[in-house]
Amino acid sequence: MAANLRALAARCTFAVVDKGRSLSDELPQQIAKIDIKDKGLLQELCYGVLRHLPELEYDVRDFIKKPFTGKQRVGHFLLLVGIYQIKYTRIPDHAAFNETVSACKPLKCDHLKGVINGVLRNFQRQQSQLIKDETQADISKLPAAVAFNHPSWFIKKLQGAYPESWQDILNANMHRPPMWIRVNALHHSLDEYLSLLAEAKIEHSLIDEKSSAIRLTEAVDVNKLPGFALGWASVQDGAAQQAAYLLDCQPGDNVLDCCAAPGGKTCHILEHSPKINAMTAIDIEAARLERVQENLQRLNLQAKVIAGDALTPETWWDGQLYDRILLDAPCSATGVIRRHPDIKWLRKNEDITVLTELQQDIMKNIWSLLKPGGTLLYATCSVLPEENSEQVQRFLHDNSDAEHIAITDNTNDIGWQILPNDNSMDGFYYAKIIKKS
Known part of the structure; x- marks a missing residue:
């Protein structure tokens, strides 16, 4: 039956x-x-x-x-x-x-x-x-x-943080997200893959030329994407695609992707910067690392994948300092509610304080693994300042060897806050921090 x-x-x-x-x-x-x-x-x-x-x-x-x-x-x-x-x-x-x-x-x-x-x-x-x-x-x-189909505590936080645009954020969360893809530069140039999409009659837009992120007009089965099984392209939101470019890995770099599962950013960094010396991807949840391995295998990429807790690097770190660290920190995920509407009802107001303390502790522990002159890219899929700009400001205050590098044209901004539906992207936050030599 x-x-x-x-x-x-x-x-x-x-x-x-x-x-x-x-x-x-x-x-x-x-x-x-x-x-x-x-x-x-x-x-x-x-x-x-x-x-x-x-x-x-x-x-x-x-x-x-x-x-x-x-x-x-x-x-x-x-x-x-x-x-x-x-x-x-x-x-x-x-x-x-x-x-x-x-x-x-x-x-x-x-x-x-x-x-x-x-x-x-x-x-x-x-x-x-x-x-x-x-x-x-x-x-x-x-x-x-x-009125807004969101929990009251979250509405109040948005009203305080974004008095001019809080309703826009809530409205964006109520709509289905578009499908984004990235091109594997190891196989095709952007122009070459755009031609393949045109031949397959898959309508698309190039929203962000810097990151080469492609937004499809309508979602399609991944198997209809040219060469998907061969690793020619991957599904990844336009906001998440910014990480590989902002981290700016150089040839010979030793790179750490911290809290890496399911591995989209790990793979993108390897595609974008194939001449790095080594990539290590860690995540506390061993089960989620299976997705990282699957993505690496499909894309024919190599990384050292470790089940490890960012709070206790001494249990997994090999002693080699990193030139670049991407810290995609555990967060409220309030920037991806349009993709995961259950977040509205799973997340509670009291969770935010717990998360901000966890984020700060992880940053402090991971900072010690970074070489002088190295780059830490702090990232969340949150729209809450407590987890983002305020978090980075607190870290800068507590660490005299940390220097913030502006990402946006407004050099007064602490990091880059992407709000849901900015250029059709998910809500995301990035901050670039250099360890002074």
């Missing part, structure tokens, strides 16, 4: 929101239960519910007498899956009703069939007026989380 997609979507979103599971971990387990042709719809339902979670919960508040709790809790997420279909997909309403109600059986909540059917039909009957009311409502009268 075929698995019910709505049941799987309900289980998946329930696991993320109520159990704190990562969507990246949970979704593949559910995808494994279905025909590959249904993968897109299951992803759409899960991502959609997580993107619009507060709004969907607000939509059903008047249709149920009391919240579903305990063993019935998964039924609450099934209800949200149903509302999302009616509100945001082209699935015919009758199909959304039938499939959603049928999902009660595999979820072992048959007793909720009548309630869920009633709520969906009531919402469908009143949908036009409800959407009109939400659209016309004074946004200040709605709870902030509902």
